Amino acid sequence: MRRILIAGNWKMNVIDNILPVARAAEENRVDVAVFPPFVYLERIINELKGSKVVVGAQNMHHQESGPYTGETSPKFLLEMNVKHVIIGHSERRHVFKESDEEISLKMKKALSLNMNPILCVGETESERLSNKHKSSVENQLKIGLGGIENNLKNIIIAYEPVWAIGTGNTATPNDAEEMHSFIREQISYIFGRNVASEMIVLYGGSVNEENVKDLLRKDNIDGALVGGASLKGDKFAKIIEIGGKTNI
Ligand code: PGA
Numbered sequence: 392m393r394r395i396l397i398a399g400n401w402k403m404n405v406i407d408n409i410l411p412v413a414r415a416a417e418e419n420r421v422d423v424a425v426f427p428p429f430v431y432l433e434r435i436i437n438e439l440k441g442s443k444v445v446v447g448a449q450n451m452h453h454q455e456s457g458p459y460t461g462e463t464s465p466k467f468l469l470e471m472n473v474k475h476v477i478i479g480h481s482e483r484r485h486v487f488k489e490s491d492e493e494i495s496l497k498m499k500k501a502l503s504l505n506m507n508p509i510l511c512v513g514e515t516e517s518e519r520l521s522n523k524h525k526s527s528v529e530n531q532l533k534i535g536l537g538g539i540e541n542n543l544k545n546i547i548i549a550y551e552p553v554w555a556i557g558t559g560n561t562a563t564p565n566d567a568e569e570m571h572s573f574i575r576e577q578i579s580y581i582f583g584r585n586v587a588s589e590m591i592v593l594y595g596g597s598v599n600e601e602n603v604k605d606l607l608r609k610d611n612i613d614g615a616l617v618g619g620a621s622l623k624g625d626k627f628a629k630i631i632e633i634g635g636k637t638n639i
Contacts, residue, residue, distance in 0.1 A: 395607060396422040396547070396591055396614035397634040398509070399621025400449065400477060405431055408624035413442040415628035419635025422614070424475055425621070429463055432471055447475030447507075450483060453496035465504055475507045477616075479535060481553045485515075491534035498535055502542045509547040509593070509616070510535045512574070516554035524552070525573055532577045543582055548592045549616045550574055555596025557618060564605045564612075567594050571611035600629040607637040 399406070405427065406412070416423040424445040427435045436446050452462040468476065478501065479494035494510070501508040512531040514524035528550070536546070550570050555561050562570070571592050579587035594606050595616030606612050614634065621627045 393589065393591055393613045394420075394422055395634045395638045396424065396593060397627075397631045398424040398426065398447075398549075398593060398614065398616045399627055400426045400480070400595070400616055400618050401428065401431075401622060402449070402482070402618060403428060404622050406622050406624055406627070409435065409438055409444075411624040411628035412631065413439055413444055415631035415635075416443040419632055420638045421631055421634040423631055426475075426477055432468075432473060436471060436473075445475055446473060447477065447509075448473050449477050449480065451476050451478075451497060451501065453493065453500045455500075465500055465506060469504060469506070474505070475509065476501055477549075478508045478510050479531070480511045481513055481551055481556055484511075485553065491531060494531075495534050495537060498546075499539060502539055502545060505542055505545065507545045507547065509549050511549045511551050511595070511616070513551040513553050513556075513596070519552065519554065524570070528570065528574065529577055532574065532581065536578070536581050543586050544589065546590060548574060548578070548590060549595050550592060551595035551616060557597070559597050561597040561599075561602050561606075562594070564609050567606055568609035568611055571609065575611050598630070600626055600633065603630050604633050604637065607634060 426447045426449050451465045455464050455466045478497045483489040512528050514527040518527045575587050591613045593614045593616045594612050598615040598617045599620040
C-alpha cells in the first residue's frame with residue numbers, strides 16, 4: 392500500500408507561516424515534506440523539531456567536495472540529517488541546463504549515501520503538442536534510473552509536465568493518470584513489477600487545494616509536489632488535509 396506524500400517545493404521563496412503545516416501533518420494520515428532554499432534549511436529544521444514534517448533539499452552536487460563554487464555537497468546535507476533531495480527539477484533542467492547525465496550522477500550519489508531522491512521528469516509543451524511526451528519521459532527515466540542497483544525503495548518519482556509548472560494549467564486528472572501509469576510501466580521495465588508497484592509517483596504542476604482531490608483519487612497518483620500553493624501555510628495545510636482524506 393503506497394502512502395500519500397504531500398511535498399512543498401519552495402523554490403527561491405520562503406513560506407509565510409509553517410505552523411499550520413506542522414499541525415496538519417500531525418492531524419492527518421499522510422506523509423509531508425518541505426523543500427526550503429539551502430540557507431533556510433537549518434532554521435526550518437529547528438522550527439519543525441518534533442513535528443512529522445520531513446525537511447529536504449532542492450538540489451545537490453554529485454560530488455562530495457571539490458572546486459564547485461556555489462554548489463552543495465550531499466555530505467553537508469547529511470550532516471544536517473537532510474536525506475530527501477529533489478533531483479532534476481524542470482527548472483534545473485531548463486533554466487540551469489542540467490543534463491540527463493548529470494541527473495543520473497546525482498541519483499547514483501544520493502542512493503549510494505542512502506538518501507531519498509525525488510527524480511523529477513516531465514515533457515515540454517512542444518513535446519506534448521507533437522505527441523512526444525511519452526518518449527521524452529521514457530528517456531528521462533531510462534537515463535535518470537539507469538545503472539542504479541541499490542536502495543531502490545528510497546526512490547520517489549515526480550511527474551511534472553513543464554507546461555503545467557507555475558502556469559495555472561494543471562494536467563487533467565485523466566491525462567496525469569495516463570502518464571503516471573505509463574511511468575509505473577517504465578519503472579517495471581527497469582526495476583521489475585514489485586519495485587514499480589511500491590514506488591511513490593507524485594504529480595506536480597499547478598497543484599492547489601481546488602484540484603488536488605481529483606488528482607489524488609487516481610490509482611497511480613501517490614501525492615503531489617506543490618510549488619506556489621505550498622508558500623501559504625494555511626493553503627498548504629488544506630492540501631495536506633485533503634491528502635489525508637484520500638489516504639484512508
Ligand atoms: P507549481 O510548481 O505548483 O508552482 O506549478 C510545482 C513545482 O515546480 O514543483
